[in-house]
Amino acid sequence: MTIPDFAFSEFFPVLPAAVLLLGGVVLMLSEVFLTSTNRGYQAVLAAFASAVAGAVAFHNAFEPARLVLQGFAVLDPFSQWTTVMVSLGTFLAVLLSAGFLKHRNAERGEFYALLLFAAAGMSLLALSAEFITLFINLEVMSIATYALTSFLRRGPRPAEAGFKYFILGAFAAALLLYGAALLYGATGATKLVDVGAGLSAAFAQQPALVYAGLGLVLVGFAFKVAAVPFHQWTPDVYEGAPTPVTALMSAGVKAAAFVALVRVFLLLGAGIDRSLLFTVFSVLALLSMVGGNLMALPQRNVKRMLAYSSIAHAGYMLLGVAALFAPKVAASEPGLFAATPLIAPGDVAPLVFKGLLFYILGYTVTSLGAFGTIAALERREDETRGNTSDLERFAGLAQRKPGWALAMAAFMLSLGGVPPTVGFLGKLFLFSAAVDAGLLGLAVVGILSSVAGVYFYLRVVVYMFMRPAPADAPQPFRHWTTELALVTSAVAVVLLGIVPGPVTEWFSRAGMIFGQ
């Protein structure tokens, strides 16, 4: 066995993950050797690690796209930008957790370590270009999040949520692995590039095997991104997990899984019929957009409502993915699952990647902010009664804490896609890419379902601004890190919505995804 001779530049893409892992290890060790009970420094340390990782990834994002580490990983702007956003999400989640955990006397080093490990898994998942690597990274991310979900292990909900997440997640991961194994059997390769190259020959011989393999891989991913009909775990897990962790799950875990999904099917799609992938993603997008919004409508628990809303948002992103695989030949009649470009389409891929990245960025800051506000309003004594994040908790928040209410209103409007917030620009980019690709029917459905969404986002605003506060209204606990995180995300939501500045220009480079 020979040890390959790697140049240092080959390790560029994994550096952010290495920083995150290092931070995690340091935090675990610090917990072992801790002599005092003051753990305030742990959050700062974890935030610092994620900031450094984000900076490294940002630096990497301007490298040209290429395969590295013998084809096991890629270095391309798309994955590195994802890492930047994962780091940003982790940074905000860490800040939110500090106050949240202190309030519950549950501040421990391993919590931050797990957060950082999960972030490292997300970063690595985004750049995996080989099935076994991909699976391992997926598990690094998943196992850390399983543990985080039931971190506050007292009380029935965290245990239930963690267990549910673990069982279903393990099942989905197994399906993904099984699919990969079938594809290996069909093509004799595990590197995505080789699998894609051998796929058309394998398809000619054994179509059933290829179909089964692709289908299983798809289901595995659909579970991770919580697309309807693989979404059932989402509301329970999101509700049961500690709120800052929920925030990271809705943003980071999803973003990483999305990037991996796009990468796998982009590289594999070379060998198979595009229209099949297009139909599958269109159906998933349609179900998630409509289903997510409809199921969120009756929710009175804000955390559950946001869980369903995150399903809808996954649907919008799937719409972008579907646009990526839109058939080159225009359909004769416009329809839900047909692509009828208005005029001869150009290459929509750069638009889609830019739209996806901007959407993920917008969703990350918005969702972190929204869950962060919920976290700040939670009270321990409500947890046994199960009405911790009821809509009533928000009643009259505008009178008591106008700043918090304004920030939450900005997050809600951004989720609903109302200008001038980042959510609007994200939708603008994604839907314009979809229209360019000719997905007129799906875009109309998406837009209409997002209007339905405005209704339940507005309901929170109604409660905050137009209902009197109940006598026992919770006073939000104050902690400088929480407030810093909320201010940061609120400013980002509004500022990015008005002047995205260089951000969109940076994301335009994400079109340089490997394999495109």
Next chain:
Amino acid sequence: MNSIYDSRILNLVIFFPLLVAALVALLPRDEKGQIRAMTFAGMLISMVTTFLAWVGFDAKSTTEFQLTYRAEWLADIGASYHVGVDGLGLTLIVLTGILGPLVVLSSWSFVQERVKEFHIALLVLQTATYGAFAAIDVLLFFIFFEAVLVPMYLLVGVWGSEERQKAAVKFFLYTMVGSVLMLLALFALYFLAAPAGSRSFDYSTLYNGLMAANRELAVYLAANPTGDGVGLSPVAAALFRYGPWLFLAFALAFAIKVPMFPLHTWLPDAHVQAPVAGSMMLAGVMLKLGTYGFWRFAVPLFPVQAREYQTLFATLSVIGIVYGALMCLAQRDIKKLIAYSSVSHLGYCMLGIFAFTTEGATGSAYQMLNHGVSTGALFLLFGFLYERRHARLMSEYGGLAKVVPVYTTFFLVVTFSSIAVPGTNGFVGEFLVLLGTIKSNLPLGFGVLAATGVILGAAYMLWMVQKVFFGQLTHQENLSLKDLSGRELGAAIPFVVLILVMGLRPQPILDVINPASERFVARAKYAQGKGADDLEKVRVQVKALPPKNAVADARPSMAPPVAVPSRVDFQRPTRPTIMQPAPKPVAQ
């Protein structure tokens, strides 16, 4: 014309209220007097800035959009910060500016809760409205158009009456549905109007890019009305196929905002529940966003489809006029009556637009201003009464003329304006609209039916005045009503002055509006035209972005002005009067 000052004045107009809002936000929340005074002063200065814009505007110039300012914004999708005004936008901006301080005066003592937030919402609303009327970039317009919703939603939902939350949510969702569909249609236009690389949301790119295709489509449809679109160029073919849908998406968004007849149901609710200030801004300015949208975007961008649906929209407008008036006759709630009278009045504006004649368009624009003044004044005056008695039903009043004579006088003048008595502003607008409709290609019946609306209007308003102000004093509570105070007079007098000035000296305002309405009619008829004779008139003049890498605000006004070929046939008479014979209608 080309000074730094001129290129910046619109930015000042748009963002000054926002600046004041930031200052108000810094005041302590219990300093209600200071908050009101500061907002009032800010609104006054903001009004003066709109007057400055009026002075800087050259009505005789051949440049369509003046006082323009353009800067990089979302460079990679081709959206820029581009503002400028033509005659219509300018007059609406001035109307908004005038209403601003009066709105603050109207709620001086009415709003006692959450005073600070109330005034911030008013100021933000002002900025968003100015922005929507000044935006030349369509995406920028959309953002301002949507941004108007948020403060308005809060005004209705927080400071309204009993059923306010329901009304606010209904209002928000109605307008949201329309505008997101419009957004989608806007994307489609964006892709159609220009090839990849030169795409932009700028009005000039969208309009100029579609001109050729629109004419091609019109010629094709004239030659073979039942054709299947084979043989058209790609863009024209796309317009042939999707054009009606795109037009309807735009039209739906604006028709909800106007509101046109079947989509008007949110308006009575919102008006009745809104506080005085909300009603005034809603009727005075916000509804004009809908008519403005038809005028600026829906009709010019889709001339062929606008022609196709002309009868439909004209019919809906006439139904709105008559139906609104009939509904007024059935009301017992005064605020609801005023709200339905809005539906009727806005019907005139829409009819004037869809007449596609210069008189009709000018009348429509004038009617937009009238409605802002007279309905704004009605809501203001009724607001004073409501503040004293907290009753909206006509049966609660009666014989008020004996108790509050000054108030009654003001109310009567405004009523006359609303029912278009000659000598008041309402007369000029309705007369022009009816004239334009009768001159247009629409059947005579449209003009006749619309004219019945004038009679019905007189009926319901006078009936209401009679029940409220004359006859016996039936309620003890009304005996002790106080007449208008100094502050209230201060708010009411400007309205009466406006009503009389606009009714007796309409010409200066018509001079500003006329070039815009001639352009509008030329654009609406462009596709049907034959040669290139009207090309220069309808083409939107392009304002280039400041050079790349230059500081965004590096004196863009010093760039050489865009050359406009001076054409003999384009020289307008210096003072086009309304009595001029109209140009011969283009042969159908």
